[in-house]
Amino acid sequence: MSELFRNYVVCFVGYSINDPVLRYMMDALAVDRMLGEVTPQAWALGDCEPGQEHRKTIEWEAKGVTPILYEVPAGSHDHSALYQTLHAWADTYCDDIQGKERIVDNYALKNPSDSTPQNNFVGRMLWALSDKSGLPAKRFADFNPAPSL
Structure with a gap:
């Protein structure tokens, strides 16, 4: 163990x-x-x-x-939120860099202070932006207008 x-x-x-x-x-x-x-x-x-x-x-x-x-x-006993979460994770991981870029596209223009423990999109953004390829970070940098930090 x-x-x-x-x-x-x-x-x-x-x-x-x-x-x-x-x-x-x-x-x-x-x-x-x-x-x-x-x-x-x-x-x-x-x-x-x-x-x-x-x-x-x-x-x-x-x-x-x-x-x-x-x-x-x-x-x-409705665990549909669990199934939806697992499907979303699988979609993101299966799409590799494109999945991380999709996270950037979905959340770059949101106000970071709106992130909550139940919807921690800031945590997802940080995960996506930390990709070693730099491609999600480049996508973030290319947003116009520039996203709020």
Whole structure:
């Protein structure tokens, strides 16, 4: 388990905060940290009813996991937001540089202060702009009018 966390970025999909498998893995990671090992951050896509974001974030972080919360309407089992997110990620990654340039096109002219934890388009822009090819950054630089920093 330690090797997994040491060598890869881990994102849990389909686990609840109280899932025994998740608890087991995070307990093992906590032991490694207590022994002085540096371990990367673990992530999880987690469901959240509207208005419960703060509570859910605290629960996940108490397990040593940074949550990426998606909305599930109160009293339902509608995980369509998770599926939409996974499809959007897949589309972006499959398109490689064009996917990153599409992020620049979609968000370059938005006001950065409008970014929220639920729609962190600034984080997506930073990810796209950091591409080593420089092509998404060039696309950003070529915008007219110049985007707000």
